[in-house]
Amino acid sequence: MDSGAVTVARTGTARGELVLRESGGHYEVISNGVFLMDTRAGESERLLVRAALQAVPPGARLLIGGLGVGFSLAEAVSSTRAAEIVVVEIEPALVGWHRDHLAPFSAGALGDPRVRVVTADIAAWLRDTDERFDAICLDVDNGPDWTVFDANAELYAGDGLALLRSRLAPGGVLAVWSASASPAYAQRLAAAVGPVRTLAVEVARGEPDVVYLARHEVENPV
Ligand SMILES: C[S@@+](CC[C@H](N)C(=O)[O-])C[C@H]1O[C@@H](n2cnc3c(N)ncnc32)[C@H](O)[C@@H]1O
Numbered sequence: 001m002d003s004g005a006v007t008v009a010r011t012g013t014a015r016g017e018l019v020l021r022e023s024g025g026h027y028e029v030i031s032n033g034v035f036l037m038d039t040r041a042g043e044s045e046r047l048l049v050r051a052a053l054q055a056v057p058p059g060a061r062l063l064i065g066g067l068g069v070g071f072s073l074a075e076a077v078s079s080t081r082a083a084e085i086v087v088v089e090i091e092p093a094l095v096g097w098h099r100d101h102l103a104p105f106s107a108g109a110l111g112d113p114r115v116r117v118v119t120a121d122i123a124a125w126l127r128d129t130d131e132r133f134d135a136i137c138l139d140v141d142n143g144p145d146w147t148v149f150d151a152n153a154e155l156y157a158g159d160g161l162a163l164l165r166s167r168l169a170p171g172g173v174l175a176v177w178s179a180s181a182s183p184a185y186a187q188r189l190a191a192a193v194g195p196v197r198t199l200a201v202e203v204a205r206g207e208p209d210v211v212y213l214a215r216h217e218v219e220n221p222v
Contacts, residue, residue, distance in 0.1 A: 011093040042071035044201035044209035052135040052175040053081040060134035065122040070106025077112040132169040143178030144185035161192035170218040
């Protein structure tokens with residue numbers, strides 16, 4: 001966290017306090033006391049979406065879990081490969097900040113006609129929907145081993161992985177962002193979804209960011 005940053009917005013939520021801080025024209029989001037995202041970099045958040053879209057045919061239905069400062073969504077709308085984009089974000093206040101403070105970073109993406117923003121917990125939303133996606137990009141935490149809320153841990157194991165797989169179209173791809181490598185998670189992902197590709201992105205602060213890409217392979221009909 002930037003110690004020189006000033007708080008420009010804060011709101012209480014059922015999950016703890018959500019805070020937006022600014023320093024030198026850049027913003028950081030702190031949720032429940034956990035640093036989640038800032039506007040300074042974004043390379044791996046863009047790669048999350050770019051790599052997923054490259055792995056599926058054009059005209060894809062894309063689901064993004066976690067709006068954050070909007071880098072992943074901006075990448076999605078900059079591509080012609082996504083025909084429909086659903087973004088599920090748990091914090092309504094954060095979605096609102098994209099009308100002012102964070103607008104330069106999402107760069108109009110929320111107004112793109114292909115985009116539907118849903119304000120919900122992604123696990124609950126996935127359980128309730130029967131929609132299927134060619135690509136699901138999950139970036140709601142600092143990674144499988146560092147979740148912002150305890151409840152999010154279910155997304156990275158057992159039933160949560162099965163739920164995510166069940167919302168993939170045949171041949172679809174699940175892409176998951178992590179602030180550090182998690183070999184145990186990569187194994188669970190491969191077992192639950194399918195073959196995993198691991199992409200690492202060097203970052204200034206130390207350990208590389210990681211994007212895991214798992215393809216839900218369709219079994220050959222006999
Ligand atoms: C690390 S940020 C996402 C960064 C984003 N990829 C970007 O480009 O800025 C995580 C986001 O997920 C949201 N989030 C956390 N838990 C969630 C959940 N269970 N369901 C939906 N959104 C969630 C947070 O409020 C936050 O906006």
